[in-house]
Amino acid sequence: MSTKSAELLAIAQKRLYPNYKPAPIVVARGKGCELFDVDGRRWLDLAAGVAVCAVGHAHPKLVATLAEQAGRVMHVSNYFYNEENVLLADELCERSGMARAFFCNSGAEANEAMFKLARRHFFAKGDTKRTRFIAFHNAFHGRTMGAVSLTGTPKYREGFGGVEGVTHVAYGDIEAVKAELRDDVAAIIVEPVQGEGGVLPAPSGFLEALRSLTSERGALLLLDEVQTGIGRTGHWFGFQSTSIRPDAMSLAKGLGGGCPIGAMLTTEELAGALPPGTHGSTFGGNPFASAAARAVLSILEEEGLVAGAKAKGDRLGAMLSELARELPEMCEGERGVGLLRGLVLKQGFVVRDILPKIADAGVLLTAAGERVIRFTPPLVVTESELAEGVAAVRKVLTTFAR
Numbered sequence: 001m002s003t004k005s006a007e008l009l010a011i012a013q014k015r016l017y018p019n020y021k022p023a024p025i026v027v028a029r030g031k032g033c034e035l036f037d038v039d040g041r042r043w044l045d046l047a048a049g050v051a052v053c054a055v056g057h058a059h060p061k062l063v064a065t066l067a068e069q070a071g072r073v074m075h076v077s078n079y080f081y082n083e084e085n086v087l088l089a090d091e092l093c094e095r096s097g098m099a100r101a102f103f104c105n106s107g108a109e110a111n112e113a114m115f116k117l118a119r120r121h122f123f124a125k126g127d128t129k130r131t132r133f134i135a136f137h138n139a140f141h142g143r144t145m146g147a148v149s150l151t152g153t154p155k156y157r158e159g160f161g162g163v164e165g166v167t168h169v170a171y172g173d174i175e176a177v178k179a180e181l182r183d184d185v186a187a188i189i190v191e192p193v194q195g196e197g198g199v200l201p202a203p204s205g206f207l208e209a210l211r212s213l214t215s216e217r218g219a220l221l222l223l224d225e226v227q228t229g230i231g232r233t234g235h236w237f238g239f240q241s242t243s244i245r246p247d248a249m250s251l252a253k254g255l256g257g258g259c260p261i262g263a264m265l266t267t268e269e270l271a272g273a274l275p276p277g278t279h280g281s282t283f284g285g286n287p288f289a290s291a292a293a294r295a296v297l298s299i300l301e302e303e304g305l306v307a308g309a310k311a312k313g314d315r316l317g318a319m320l321s322e323l324a325r326e327l328p329e330m331c332e333g334e335r336g337v338g339l340l341r342g343l344v345l346k347q348g349f350v351v352r353d354i355l356p357k358i359a360d361a362g363v364l365l366t367a368a369g370e371r372v373i374r375f376t377p378p379l380v381v382t383e384s385e386l387a388e389g390v391a392a393v394r395k396v397l398t399t400f401a402r
């Protein structure tokens, strides 16, 4: 078999550093929710590069914006302002109710910035014993040393050591938080919906309880909105289904629609925590990535995709719970918010063994935790594409269930 895929896979086997285990699919191009490989085979993409391609592949407005921006200026460094970045900061603060924006290139970096912000805030106030963090079991905050220390899956930290001073407690367990929230805690970091950990929405009232506890005891509340932000949950940001406001939040994934960009948004009170010289990023906030993010925000607005994520997410949730009812020997149920949803399999079924079969049936999805088939489609997905995806999953699971 000397297809173009086979040739490239042979080079990949030999040359790519083997820290990932990708499916044997070599993508060449995409359009909307479809991806095509180098040999022209088509897949329905309901993963969107893990909640990244919010406006789908090759959205004409995003393509035109980036082509135009690349022809104008791509990078200037943080020694100078650039128009796209200034306006993006304003647009993100406007939508979130936050006051200040710092830009970087990924989710881990945005969380790393929040980690440093929290410690540095108390350092600057002379409160040098507030250095600890409370994070949650199964939380995912990224792979840099700081972010992986906040991550709640011990195997991701194994062999790396990590940053001292992080205590993990059960997600949703407010009593455990209370017990750990002493006067040496700088901040609590939490995802409004645990994404990688298994698509687990925060229990009702949990974020509100964390907000009042941290305010009462003088610690910061940091939200990791890397997966839940930018319309995915049916709000601009996941926390907007509640009445709280965090002290800082991180964004990445959907923000650039595929162009690497991360951001940390903070309140005005925290504007002094990282003065010039304390933190930075060479690429952070460059005109190219900023233009991408501005185009994503305006497409989401023009096409009503934030409200659409709620409506289509509800439909997807209904399809998945129907599927779970049809296959009770295999499925536990469905959960999630907006277009961040998971089909939960029973103990004993391993999603990573099932995903290749679903890909063979023409649909791309990802795993969350051990037992959850995760759906994070582009927000431009149609109801018939969602139905096509669920039908393929049904067909594959039926063969496993027998």
Ligand SMILES: *Cc1c(COP(=O)(O)O)cnc(C)c1O
Pocket: 105, 106, 107, 108, 109, 111, 140, 141, 142, 143, 191, 195, 196, 224, 225, 226, 227, 228, 252, 253
């Ligand atoms: C993906 C993710 C990250 C890490 O983002 P990277 O861009 O891979 O560094 C952090 N937090 C959450 C909640 C995520 O889903």
